[in-house]
Amino acid sequence: MGSEPMEMRKRQMSVQQESAAGGTAPAQQGQPGQANPRGSNACCFCWCCCCSCSWNEDRDDRKRKASYDVKEGTADCEDCPKPTLEEVRSWGQSFDKLMCCPAGRNSFRQFLRTEFSEENMLFWLACEEFSKENNKSAIEEKARVIYEDYISILSPKEVSLDSRVREAINRNMQEPTSHTFDDAQLQIYTLMQRDSYPRYMNSPAYKNLLNTLSEQSPES
Numbered sequence: 001m002g003s004e005p006m007e008m009r010k011r012q013m014s015v016q017q018e019s020a021a022g023g024t025a026p027a028q029q030g031q032p033g034q035a036n037p038r039g040s041n042a043c044c045f046c047w048c049c050c051c052s053c054s055w056n057e058d059r060d061d062r063k064r065k066a067s068y069d070v071k072e073g074t075a076d077c078e079d080c081p082k083p084t085l086e087e088v089r090s091w092g093q094s095f096d097k098l099m100c101c102p103a104g105r106n107s108f109r110q111f112l113r114t115e116f117s118e119e120n121m122l123f124w125l126a127c128e129e130f131s132k133e134n135n136k137s138a139i140e141e142k143a144r145v146i147y148e149d150y151i152s153i154l155s156p157k158e159v160s161l162d163s164r165v166r167e168a169i170n171r172n173m174q175e176p177t178s179h180t181f182d183d184a185q186l187q188i189y190t191l192m193q194r195d196s197y198p199r200y201m202n203s204p205a206y207k208n209l210l211n212t213l214s215e216q217s218p219e220s
Contacts, residue, residue, distance in 0.1 A: 078102045085213040092201055095193040107209065111200045112192075119157040120188050120196070123150040127185035131178050143176035151184070159188055 080102035091098040091107075098104040109121045126146050133139050150159050151169055161169075165183045172180045200206055 078106055080106065083107075083209075083213070085210075085217045088206075088210050088213055091206070095197045098197070099189075107205065108192075108197075108200055111203055111205050112196060114205075115196065115199075117196060119150060119159055120192050122157065123159045124185055124188055124192070126150070127181045130181065131185075133178055139178055140176055143173065143180055146181060147173060159184070160191065161187055 083101065083103035087101055087103065091101065091104050098108055105121065105125075109118060112118045112121050123146075126149070130139075130142050130146060133142060147169070149155055149157055151161070151166065152158060161184055165187055169180060169184060
């Protein structure tokens with residue numbers, strides 16, 4: 001009879017030890033330095049937000065690289081010599097002469113920046129470079145970047161285009177060519193010529209540049 005309570009206590013102790021061992025197992029899985037047996041399935045319930053992070057980072061890297069390729073020469077003002085007095089005077093004769101001169105584009109672009117419309121010049125410059133591209137894969141990639149940077153309604157640098165031109169671009173983006181943005185480029189060029197150019201010609205930026213060069217000129 002005295003052995004029965006002893007046996008019961010042994011069985012109880014055995015059960016408690018097994019329960020304790022089972023309760024510590026999950027905690028050990030979460031200890032640092034130990035492999036997680038669930039592996040990549042740890043966040044399967046939110047794959048689009050968690051497990052795809054590395055893919056999103058790769059995509060963003062590709063986008064940044066492509067964007068740099070398209071705007072490599074336009075991210076900052078173009079390298080060019082200081083304009084002459086004759087050149088600056090010619091800018092006042094026509095918008096075409098201003099845009100044909102690298103120094104003129106730089107000065108005009110700085111003025112557009114003060115009016116918060118620099119994206120018009122950036123888009124025009126990106127289209128100029130894009131139109132010279134001949135490689136099909138490069139055209140497709142650069143067209144996508146230009147679209148996302150300047151055409152998409154989600155972009156903070158979206159340029160102002162009418163619905164006809166925008167719809168044509170949307171259709172052409174299925175198979176872009178080096179002429180995909182021709183109509184849009186012309187529309188933005190016309191917008192700058194009609195809207196921003198007259199204000200630039202009357203701005204202190206242009207007048208001060210003209211006066212400074214006039215004072216430095218041997219003719220004065």
